[in-house]
Amino acid sequence: MTAEVEAPGFDLALTLDSGQVFHWEPDPGRPGRFVGLIGATPCAVERHGDRLAIDGPPPAEVATYFALDHPLDAIVATFPRDPAMEAATAFARGMRIIRQPRWECLATFITSALKQVPHIRAMSRAIRERWGRPVPFGGEVLRAYPSPETLAGATEAELRACGLGFRARHLLGAARALASGQVDLAAVAEAPDDAARELLCRLPGVGVKVANCALLFGFGRLAAFPIDTWIERVLREIYFKKKRRVTPARLREFAAGYFGPYGGYAQQYLFHHARSTWRRGQPPRAAVDSGPDPR
DNA sequence: GCCCAGGCCATTT
């Protein structure tokens, strides 16, 4: 049985491949159709014009997960008007910041340190296959991401066998801190942005960048602005092109003030645009030549 | 062999 939800101007494929979520996969033989899980609920989804066709969860659950209620036009209207931001906005039109389960989101970003997106996907898949609860769906078996309690019972060697390397100790330590109640994600969800970030940073393997990714993609904090290697290059080579020795604190200060209340959205559009169009870590000449010069 | 990848951490200035 297939249900539908209205999803005007939503680019499903772009959103699922934008480096914010790491387990959705194309349905082989059915182009445009993606299979994944929303929490523990299996789901297949594909776009038909301004509607989504859904198999699995109730439509309302899908609408919440994909944040179809986010007012994209109003959000984009808050972005600063500069050539780099406008190019990224045009390039990533229809991308949404989705609402992921908190632990699943945090855990995958703990494993993301010094890894490329395809590797993060591979580690997520290996962890699901090893510890995830099997969920039958359409003749296949999907695996839900294991809870902190489940992973707390794993060994570091078992996690390393999933390709985590030095990240194994971080993920295991975070799982155990949550399973023991030493840190409480429900408390994070109730705290203001700065306090929530500080709580998350108490977990092993969680620094400011990973905390901001979790806040943005797992806690709905749309002002959170993760600065990774790509965004740092965007900031330095476009927004601080003529400056020398820009400190990390200055970059954070600029980002927090310049990109506005939906800075996380702006960041994700800039991230996707840069990752998709830059070559050898360098921006296209046009991007630099048209860049603004703050302060 | 080289280089880099959605960083974090401990240590030193």
Next chain:
DNA sequence: AAATGGCATGGG
């Protein structure tokens, strides 16, 4: 506060 080096693994 800011710079430095170590850390595992995989791919170009």
